[in-house]
Amino acid sequence: MTHHTPTVDEVLDQLALESVLNSQTVRRYIDAYPEFTGAILDFTLECQLPDDMFDSPTVAMEAAGDRLLDGLMAAHGSTAPSSNPLAVVTVASVEKATGIAGPLVDAMRKGMVLVDSIPDVIARKLVALLCLTREELFAGLSIVGGANVALEHKAVGKPSAGRPMPFDHFLDNSGLTEEEKRSTLME
Amino acid sequence: MAEPLTGTYLDGSPHLRPPEVEQAIDDTSRLPRDQIARRLQIAARGDPDFLQDEVLLHLIRNTVRENSEAYFGKLYLVLRARVLRRLPGGSDTTSERIRELVVDMLTELITRDRIERLGRLDIFECRFERGMKLLIAEAKRRVLTKTSPVTSFDVSDEFNIPVEIIEGIRRLDVSQGDFSSDPHFRSDLIRAIGTLPENERRVATLMLLDLPDVDTITGGPSISKEMGRSARMIQEYRKSAAQKLHRMLVEGEEQ
Incomplete structure (x- = not known):
C-alpha cells in the first residue's frame, strides 16, 4: 500500500480509465478525494456532452x-x-x-x-x-x-x-x- | 501481444487496455504496413476495417523510432481528423482559445511521451474519447476561469424558477442514459451549465449526480457536504444557476 498523496491529474486519469463511468463512480471519487471535487465534476460534466462530431469542420x-x-x-x-x-x-x-x-x-x-x-x-x-x-x-x-x-x-x-x-x-x-x-x- | 502500458493506477498496478482494444491492436500489428495505411483511410466508424482511435494512438506511440516520414505523416493526418471531430465548436475567441489549449496539451503529451512514456497518454490508448474529454475540461477550466465575470447575480426570492429548468437538471442523472425527449435540450442544458460561475456549476453538476441538498438523516453524500457550504447557500447557488439557465435556454441570452 502506497502512502503517496495523489495529485488531481492522477485522480482524474484513474477516473477516466474506469470501465464504467456513472453517477456511482463519480460519487465514489468525490467521497475519496473531496479536495478535487471541482475538477472531478468538470470532467463529469464534459463527459455528458456529446461530441460535436463535425463532418465539415469550419x-x-x-x-x-x-x-x-x-x-x-x-x-x-x-x-x-x-x-x-x-x-x-x-x-x-x-x-x-x-x-x-x-x-x-x-x-x-x-x-x-x-x-x-x-x-x-x-x-x-x-x-x-x-x-x-x-x-x-x-x-x-x-x-x-x-x-x-x-x-x-x-x-x-x-x-x-x-x-x-x-x-x-x-x-x-x-x-x-x-x-x-x-x-x-x-x- | 502489444507491449504492456507503463503507467500505473493509484494502487501501483499497471494500466490495462480494455480487452477489445488489446485485441484490435494485436490484429492490426499483424498487418503489413500497406494494409494499415489503407485502413487508416477509412473514416466510417461502422466499417469493420475502421481502425479505432485507441489503435491509432498505439501506432503513433510506436513511431518513436520511425524514420519513414510517409508513415508517421499519414498517422498524424488521421489523428488530426479524429481530434478535429472531438473538439468543441464555436467561432468566438474563447472557443478558439479552448481548442488551441487542447491541441497544445495533446501535442505536449505526445511529444513528452516520445522521450519518456507518460501514464496520461495511456488513457488515449485505452479510452481515447475520455482522454479528449479530460483535456477539454482542463482547457475550459483554465480559459473560463480567466474570462468569467466575477460580478454577483441578483437572486430574488420572488423569482419564479421555471419548473422545466429544475426538472431538466433533475432528469440529467448520468446513470440513466437518455433523459429527455428532446436530445438537443439535454446537450444545450449541459453546455449552459458549463458556462456558469464555479459554485453554481458545481451545484448544478452535483444535481446531475442526483445528490440531495442536505442529508440530515443519514449524514450521507449531499451537495451541502460535498461543497462544504450551508444548505441555505446551496439554495442560493441553485436559484442563481436556475435563473441564468432560464435566461440562456428560454430567453436565449448569452452568458
Whole structure:
C-alpha cells in the first residue's frame, strides 16, 4: 500500500480509465478525494456532452487541426537531426519572432525556396532565432520536403512543393501587402 | 501481444487496455504496413476495417523510432481528423482559445511521451474519447476561469424558477442514459451549465449526480457536504444557476 498523496491529474486519469463511468463512480471519487471535487465534476460534466462530431469542420476548427499537425511534426522533426531546421518550430512562432511573413516561412520550411536566393537579412534572422551557423541553416533548408509530408497534405488544392524556386518568386506571389513585405525584409 | 502500458493506477498496478482494444491492436500489428495505411483511410466508424482511435494512438506511440516520414505523416493526418471531430465548436475567441489549449496539451503529451512514456497518454490508448474529454475540461477550466465575470447575480426570492429548468437538471442523472425527449435540450442544458460561475456549476453538476441538498438523516453524500457550504447557500447557488439557465435556454441570452 502506497502512502503517496495523489495529485488531481492522477485522480482524474484513474477516473477516466474506469470501465464504467456513472453517477456511482463519480460519487465514489468525490467521497475519496473531496479536495478535487471541482475538477472531478468538470470532467463529469464534459463527459455528458456529446461530441460535436463535425463532418465539415469550419475554418476556425481547421486552424486548430493545423496547429496540432504543426506541433506534432515539429516534435517529430526534433528527433531527426538531418531534418529542415524550420520543421522543429511552428510557422507562427518564427513569424512572431522574426517578422518574416508566414507564407515565406512555410515555403522555406517545405524546401520550396532556392537556398542561394534567400536574402542575407532573412538568413541572419533565422540564424539568430535557430541558434545555427549560416552553413547549418542552408544545409537544413536545402532538404526538399524534409519532415513535411503531412504539411503538404494540409495544403490540398495549393501548389505542391515541386522544384525549388527563388525567394523573390515567393515574395512576389505571396499576396502580402507592401507593408508586410517591408516588415519581412527589415532587420 | 502489444507491449504492456507503463503507467500505473493509484494502487501501483499497471494500466490495462480494455480487452477489445488489446485485441484490435494485436490484429492490426499483424498487418503489413500497406494494409494499415489503407485502413487508416477509412473514416466510417461502422466499417469493420475502421481502425479505432485507441489503435491509432498505439501506432503513433510506436513511431518513436520511425524514420519513414510517409508513415508517421499519414498517422498524424488521421489523428488530426479524429481530434478535429472531438473538439468543441464555436467561432468566438474563447472557443478558439479552448481548442488551441487542447491541441497544445495533446501535442505536449505526445511529444513528452516520445522521450519518456507518460501514464496520461495511456488513457488515449485505452479510452481515447475520455482522454479528449479530460483535456477539454482542463482547457475550459483554465480559459473560463480567466474570462468569467466575477460580478454577483441578483437572486430574488420572488423569482419564479421555471419548473422545466429544475426538472431538466433533475432528469440529467448520468446513470440513466437518455433523459429527455428532446436530445438537443439535454446537450444545450449541459453546455449552459458549463458556462456558469464555479459554485453554481458545481451545484448544478452535483444535481446531475442526483445528490440531495442536505442529508440530515443519514449524514450521507449531499451537495451541502460535498461543497462544504450551508444548505441555505446551496439554495442560493441553485436559484442563481436556475435563473441564468432560464435566461440562456428560454430567453436565449448569452452568458
